[in-house]
Amino acid sequence: MSAQENKPKERVGVYVCHCGTNIAGVVNVGEVSKWASDNMKDEGVVISRDYKFMCSSLGQELIQKDIKEQKLTRVVVGACSPHLHERTFRNACKGAGLNPYLCELVSIREQDSWVHTDKIAATEKAKAIISGGVARVIHHEALEPLHVPIHPATLIVGGGIAGIQAALEIADAGFPVYLVEREPSIGGHMAQFDKTFPTLDCSACILTPKMVDVGNHKNITMLTYSEVQKVDGYVGNFAVTIKKRARYVKTEDCTGCGICWEKCPKKVIDDKFEAGIGYRKAVYTPFPQAVPKYPVIDDINCTYFVKGTCKACEKFCPTNAIDFTQKDEIMTVEVGNIILATGWDLFDARRVPNYGYGRLANVFTNMEFERMSNSAGPTGGNIVLRDGKTPPKSVGIVHCVGSRDKNYNNYCSAICCMQSLKFAHLVHEKTGATVYNFYIDIRTPAKGYDEFYQRIIEEGTLFVRGKVAEVTDAARNPGEEGKLIIQVEDTLVGKQRRIPVDMVILSAGLEPRSDSKALAKTFGISCSADGWFIERHPKLDPVATMTEGVYIAGCVQGPKDIPASVAQGAAAAARILGKIQQKEIALEPVRATIHEEQCSGCRICNTMCPFNAILFHEDKMVSEVNPALCQGCGTCVAACPAGAITGTGFSNEQILSQIDGLLLLTLDKKETVPSGS
Amino acid sequence: MTEETKPFEPVIIGFTCNWCSYRAADMAGIARMKYAPNVRLIRLMCSGRLDPTFVFKAIAGGADAVLVSGCHPGDCHYSTQNYKAMRRYHLMKRVLTQMGVEPGRLKLLWASAAEGQIFANEINKFVEEVRALGPLNWNQAGAEIPVEGAVEEVKV
Numbered sequence: 001m002s003a004q005e006n007k008p009k010e011r012v013g014v015y016v017c018h019c020g021t022n023i024a025g026v027v028n029v030g031e032v033s034k035w036a037s038d039n040m041k042d043e044g045v046v047i048s049r050d051y052k053f054m055c056s057s058l059g060q061e062l063i064q065k066d067i068k069e070q071k072l073t074r075v076v077v078g079a080c081s082p083h084l085h086e087r088t089f090r091n092a093c094k095g096a097g098l099n100p101y102l103c104e105l106v107s108i109r110e111q112d113s114w115v116h117t118d119k120i121a122a123t124e125k126a127k128a129i130i131s132g133g134v135a136r137v138i139h140h141e142a143l144e145p146l147h148v149p150i151h152p153a154t155l156i157v158g159g160g161i162a163g164i165q166a167a168l169e170i171a172d173a174g175f176p177v178y179l180v181e182r183e184p185s186i187g188g189h190m191a192q193f194d195k196t197f198p199t200l201d202c203s204a205c206i207l208t209p210k211m212v213d214v215g216n217h218k219n220i221t222m223l224t225y226s227e228v229q230k231v232d233g234y235v236g237n238f239a240v241t242i243k244k245r246a247r248y249v250k251t252e253d254c255t256g257c258g259i260c261w262e263k264c265p266k267k268v269i270d271d272k273f274e275a276g277i278g279y280r281k282a283v284y285t286p287f288p289q290a291v292p293k294y295p296v297i298d299d300i301n302c303t304y305f306v307k308g309t310c311k312a313c314e315k316f317c318p319t320n321a322i323d324f325t326q327k328d329e330i331m332t333v334e335v336g337n338i339i340l341a342t343g344w345d346l347f348d349a350r351r352v353p354n355y356g357y358g359r360l361a362n363v364f365t366n367m368e369f370e371r372m373s374n375s376a377g378p379t380g381g382n383i384v385l386r387d388g389k390t391p392p393k394s395v396g397i398v399h400c401v402g403s404r405d406k407n408y409n410n411y412c413s414a415i416c417c418m419q420s421l422k423f424a425h426l427v428h429e430k431t432g433a434t435v436y437n438f439y440i441d442i443r444t445p446a447k448g449y450d451e452f453y454q455r456i457i458e459e460g461t462l463f464v465r466g467k468v469a470e471v472t473d474a475a476r477n478p479g480e481e482g483k484l485i486i487q488v489e490d491t492l493v494g495k496q497r498r499i500p501v502d503m504v505i506l507s508a509g510l511e512p513r514s515d516s517k518a519l520a521k522t523f524g525i526s527c528s529a530d531g532w533f534i535e536r537h538p539k540l541d542p543v544a545t546m547t548e549g550v551y552i553a554g555c556v557q558g559p560k561d562i563p564a565s566v567a568q569g570a571a572a573a574a575r576i577l578g579k580i581q582q583k584e585i586a587l588e589p590v591r592a593t594i595h596e597e598q599c600s601g602c603r604i605c606n607t608m609c610p611f612n613a614i615l616f617h618e619d620k621m622v623s624e625v626n627p628a629l630c631q632g633c634g635t636c637v638a639a640c641p642a643g644a645i646t647g648t649g650f651s652n653e654q655i656l657s658q659i660d661g662l663l664l665l666t667l668d669k670k671e672t673v674p675s676g677s
Numbered sequence: 678m679t680e681e682t683k684p685f686e687p688v689i690i691g692f693t694c695n696w697c698s699y700r701a702a703d704m705a706g707i708a709r710m711k712y713a714p715n716v717r718l719i720r721l722m723c724s725g726r727l728d729p730t731f732v733f734k735a736i737a738g739g740a741d742a743v744l745v746s747g748c749h750p751g752d753c754h755y756s757t758q759n760y761k762a763m764r765r766y767h768l769m770k771r772v773l774t775q776m777g778v779e780p781g782r783l784k785l786l787w788a789s790a791a792e793g794q795i796f797a798n799e800i801n802k803f804v805e806e807v808r809a810l811g812p813l814n815w816n817q818a819g820a821e822i823p824v825e826g827a828v829e830e831v832k833v
Contacts, residue, residue: 081699081703081706082720083699083700083703107703107706107718109706110702110703110705110706110707111702111703111706111718112714114706114707114709115705115706115709115710115711115712115714115797116711116712116713116714117711118714121686121714122714124714125714125717128717129717132717132719521751521752524754526696526697526700526752526789526790526791527789527791528791529789529791529792534790534791546696546700546790547754590722608725608758608761610755610756610757610758611755631755632722633722633723633725633726633754633755633758634721634722634723634725634726635723635725635726635755635758635761637726637728638725638726638727638728638729638761638765639761647722647726649722650721650722650726652728652730655719655721655728655731656730656731656734658719659690659719659731659734659735659738659740660734660738662690662717662719663688663690663735663738663739663740
């Protein structure tokens with residue numbers, strides 16, 4: 001207020017965090033703090049402290065006390081990444097009456113102590129980073145977050161168990177949900193399974209009631225056989241373009257009686273739901289309990305679409321529900337939040353040629369086995385060899401196919417151990433065959449899982465520890481004749497073994513959807529190098545993403561089992577319900593503003609904006625930013641030749657001062673060291 | 678003295694976008710990947726925010742080199758703004774050359790949030806490249822430094 005001319009006009013407090021030894025182990029925190037208070041007085045630093053854990057309540061109170069007692073007008077915290085604790089420190093400042101945007105958190109952990117080993121260099125770098133923060137914070141302005149209303153509807157992409165759970169939670173709370181599913185029915189992979197570990201309850205028995213609830217719920221709009229094409233807008237106000245593929249069935253007339261698929265003459269191998277071991281018709285529902293019950297006509301295989309004649313389904317349909325003239329429909333829905341629960345793809349076991357899948361008839365994948373074991377599946381629940389009738393006398397189950405393998409995927413697929421144990425049980429129960437499990441490590445960490453493992457051991461399943469080298473039909477002795485031989489190094493015995501079996505089941509791992517990168521781009525979120533979607537925080541925020549309003553649930557975030565997927569679906573729903581209840585959301589006030597008096601009307605910025613947030617006033621010949629549409633990228637700010645655009649939070653003054661601050665020490669050094677010596 | 682035997686330690690200012698490359702730096706930190714301590718980062722919301730002034734200011738202020746980093750083309754959080762950064766990068770390289778600064782003192786790096794390792798490796802590589810160039814030498818005349826692929830345009 002009453003600042004003297006030559007005195008710095010802001011009172012800055014600097015706080016350097018030890019983060020236990022995370023920072024203090026490498027950076028001399030005390031020295032940095034002392035350096036700031038000794039050398040940055042001219043910049044306005046009035047107090048500088050270091051503390052064990054700045055983010056703790058005591059650390060925050062320290063800052064708050066100083067704000068009040070020292071009348072600080074700016075705060076710089078040198079600690080972890082702003083992506084972790086920016087909000088924490090801003091809130092601390094707010095609590096002490098300082099506008100939260102007058103606080104700057106600079107990272108001396110992720111970008112300094114954790115990545116450097118040279119203690120002196122790291123300490124010098126920390127000083128530079130702090131100095132940059134101080135120089136920058138002086139130019140910060142007090143800002144108020146922008147408040148935008150939240151549309152109460154939610155879009156859920158993916159109708160597997162995670163999406164179903166999320167949809168029911170939100171719909172039961174009384175808010176509208178659009179559930180988009182690419183396949184003709186919701187249910188996802190869980191609908192294909194036979195039994196679920198570790199309780200062995202039938203998958204359909206626990207899933208289908210939930211599917212029916214979704215189908216009947218007044219708050220849920222199911223959009224099956226549909227895909228999201230485009231997402232516009234931002235948290236609270238997304239406009240989502242969805243393509244509804246033509247079913248060629250009028251859903252308002254169809255009763256789901258099933259006469260059409262009974263009469264359809266065209267048999268097609270069902271490589272989706274039946275994993276390639278069963279057939280469906282060209283007009284079909286993937287499975288009897290499908291929700292919705294209406295079939296679709298597969299226009300790639302349908303005789304009418306291929307040859308121009310047939311229409312058997314149309315002739316026999318008692319309600320005239322078949323409509324060959326239907327076209328794909330494009331619709332737009334408005335939603336406030338989005339949950340992505342698009343699940344996973346099965347690792348293609350053909351990629352491991354030495355296991356013989358696709359070449360050796362009696363090598364099966366886990367999905368094929370699930371369908372075979374399912375009483376509603378193609379074999380009626382009988383476990384038989386590829387000939388369709390012979391039950392196996394011995395079965396080998398190979399773990400970690402495509403997982404924990406540098407040649408394919410490094411990660412553990414999380415479900416294969418339990419799934420393989422389940423298979424062992426089912427084979428035992430249904431055929432009495434001898435079962436071998438070939439494993440690298442058995443991982444049964446969740447509730448009831450290890451007990452299940454013990455039970456399978458007691459049932460007499462044989463365990464061989466070792467990664468299978470090869471599955472072959474080349475017999476070396478009469479005992480191996482006509483069998484599949486599993487070549488493996490038994491690492492517990494320390495010997496190579498050849499184990500002849502009738503059937504091999506490959507526990508293929510989980511992979512991200514083949515189109516996950518495109519999906520991530522559509523929704524503006526990031527994928528890990530493997531292709532799983534990245535959560536906001538790996539431990540503390542597993543269902544949110546870095547994009548406000550977009551949440552993830554289930555295997556789309558990483559391999560997980562049914563309980564974990566359900567938990568994430570419910571968690572994402574809870575997060576969104578909390579947001580909807582608030583009715584509006586506070587957005588970061590990082591926005592561009594055009595100063596009318598400086599704008600020359602050149603319109604360079606108009607074409608720069610990907611969000612069409614800049615409009616041009618023909619009458620005044622100046623451009624203006626619509627703050628509701630502006631996302632704050634700042635490209636227009638950098639492009640304006642007249643310097644007429646300010647980017648709040650990232651203004652030219654702030655960045656240029658930060659550059660100066662970061663280089664402060666460098667200049668000092670360069671001045672003291674005479675050039676040329 | 679010892680001062681002379683020490684290798685030249687360049688000071689590099691790095692600009693990262695908030696969404697991909699700053700997170701790549703965070704990722705490198707979380708995974709404790711080690712890299713040279715010569716780069717000091719400034720976080721922008723988007724590499725498209727990079728005003729060429731920032732680069733010139735850094736060089737003028739004593740930095741030996743500047744790193745510009747953003748999301749991979751096509752991955753930009755703001756859809757296409759990193760392309761604008763890329764165009765400016767080529768422009769700045771040319772201007773720096775005309776001013777007598779080696780074009781190797783400006784580097785563009787695409788790094789996604791998952792690419793901490795790439796971020797760390799590229800920083801190490803860049804620091805070595807700049808170390809080889811030596812301290813920024815303003816006395817050099819612009820014409821002495823060849824510009825790759827842009828010689829005709831620069832000649833006039």
